[in-house]
């Protein structure tokens with residue numbers, strides 16, 4: 001099954017995608033993760049996208065679409081995938097349809113206050129990319145990843161000014177996708193306003209939507 005995860009920055013898409021990816025045995029494809037990895041490794045792609053990530057702006061469509069096309073055509077995605085962070089514009093959604101059929105779109109919804117709180121406390125493992133939160137998903141040892149022992153860090157686009165810019169970009173360019181997919185009959189809204197200890201309440205809504 002080919003699934004798109006929609007929702008504001010910080011709503012928890014990456015967290016839920018990790019769980020769903022294991023449950024359904026399909027890869028979690030996150031454009032944000034792909035770009036950050038490329039920046040870290042200083043590849044040609046990384047050099048092209050770094051300035052956009054640092055400013056909290058969307059990477060141009062011609063770059064992003066090519067990246068997703070190549071990744072989604074890999075062998076591990078032949079039974080399906082979870083697309084996290086793509087599409088983010090109507091143009092990206094239209095181009096996506098030219099190379100992949102989308103079966104379901106899960107739109108995660110939470111109040112703005114919860115989103116700001118989640119974003120400002122997020123920590124990510126430098127080595128394996130696991131996601132933590134300083135209040136809600138603490139690692140066993142502060143600053144150290146439970147899974148691989150890697151160092152936890154705060155993303156460079158997590159400064160208040162850049163967070164605001166990302167939320168504005170989301171409202172202007174990505175929110176219209178909610179209507180776009182609703183009209184196609186593919187959208188399911190998922191209430192993500194549950195604390196992380198109750199993440200199963202969020203996941204069970206996803207399962208219900210995916211079974212329909």
Ligand code: AP5
Pocket residue numbers: 007008009010011012013014015016030031032033035052053056057058059060064084085086087088092118119121122123131132133134136137157166192193194195196199
């Ligand atoms: P990207 O990495 O996609 O960032 P984003 O959409 O802003 O999403 P986030 O990763 O910030 O949030 P999330 O919803 O995954 O939340 P998470 O699970 O981490 O994109 C980054 C940049 O790349 C963009 O700004 C752009 O420049 C570029 N880019 C990417 N895709 C692009 C595209 N298609 N086109 C153009 N440019 C693109 O959770 C957040 C925190 O909350 C964590 O700490 C977590 O532990 C915690 N948490 C999660 N759920 C809960 C809960 N229920 N209760 C309490 N805490 C929770």
